[in-house]
Amino acid sequence: MATRQEARQEVSAWRPAVTGVVEVFHAHFTEYAYPMHVHDTWTLLIVDDGAVRYDLDRHERGTPHDTVTLLPPHVPHNGSAVTPEGFRKRVLYLDSTHLGDEFIGAAVDRPDLRDPLLRLRVGQLHGALVRPGEEFEAASRLAFVAERLRVRLRDADPSSRPPLADPSLARQLRELLDERLVDGVTLDEAARLVHAHPAHLVRAFSAAFGMAPHQYLTARRVDRARRLLLDGRSPGEVAVAAGFYDQAHLTRHFRKLVGVPPGRYRLSGGGRLSQAGRPPQGAASGA
Template sequence: MATRQEVSAWRPAVAGVVEVFHAHFTEYAYPMHVHDSWTLLIVDDGAVRYDLDRHERGTPHDTVTLLPPHVPHNGSAATPDGFRKRVLYLDSTHLGDEFIGAAVDRPDLRDPLLRLRVGQLHGALVGAGEELEAASRLALIGERLRARLRETDVSLRPPPADPPLARRLRELLDERLVDGIALDEAARLVHAHPAHLVRAFSAAFGMPPHQYLTARRVERARRLLLDGQAPGEVAAATGFYDQAHLTRHFKKLVGVPPGRYRLSGGVGP
């Protein structure tokens, strides 16, 4: 079977939706990465397996998967023919950080009505001019997601406490997203041994600091590409050494090169 990698991505004019992403992958596998937005995922064909918070999960086609921001996860096909998925990346307009803990506990929701509504929202987002319908459908989806997450965890416990050392390093990495920061400098700023700092961060967030920084840079690159910027400009604006450096990491995390991803959103060369 030939390897298939088809993507379509765009930024709709709908408040709360950071990005729409449709993809068909066969043999491609996502490495561990992290998003700064909520990931609302439905699988139309096949199935996906992934690890979230060190637990193996799966997304059969009749579920809705909600992955919280800041929590590392990966993903790969769970069936021989791969998978076809539709994804919405959502900001905190409809879901706040207080729901992260509940989403980590049970990210895959079996809810036919919710599944139907998410599919209808994707239909409204495909063409321009249906922004009111899309916003209305998103409001109902947000309401139902909040209700389901309250069922999962009635206490609405906050996200798991991050060790202060790891949290401080994450803040430094976010602050220096473009320029980067040397490990020795980071260790001096947080008053820790470099090796201990790496271990603390990896234990808290499920990935080493360099992998987190790369994932955050790719996340920003996606947004800039969909805004119409050229890959070379995006590489410089997101902290990559050059376009080849961006391409290598972008393809590893997204599945296609940045130029192809940009064109999938209808942006001209």
């Protein structure tokens, strides 16, 4: 039989296919308190409900709702709820891909960052990580999160940005995404192939085309799915043939971009055209 404490714990943990992310950990704790411990990774923490108090480097710290907490590797810390209602948190454990050891000292001194934009971006990153098939989006969002963390830890102006204009780089990425429409490409691989930093690559593409690379890739895949559906293929077949993770992944984006689920879209016209070259009466227009 579960104890009272165990009954009031909710935990979800997984390892996504995103470079730099060792583990994603979502939890709701009430009575549980972490003893002193260490990680060999960076701990990036946001608290959605309640608050956590913890000790880091012999100093008492806290995580108000609007902060982002970054705990460095190899530095002991603990943690417990501030109120009896406990806390709900989302955590990323990151390796040194995006944050090197040179930032450990700054993170020990300033682990709790009051930065609304950073807080928003970390939340958006978690939103991508919980959806299977959105690894390209998650990697893009992680690149921006890591970039802002580095800026904050260097005491630089967080509003500063690298130059946006780089249309040649943007075109190279677009061509690569078109070539790898079905098989896909990771952000790290794309950055290597076009010789650019991942965050700069995403920013250049967004500035040039008015949408993020993952949005462009998804839209192109939905377009491909539409054609295949009108050829009479089933949504399950189309999901694989268009580069989606599974049928649910296809349905989520298809409904968002087209307005109806793929099965309904397919049945609306049955893939048949009239002699005049127009869809049969009642068919989707394809707009």
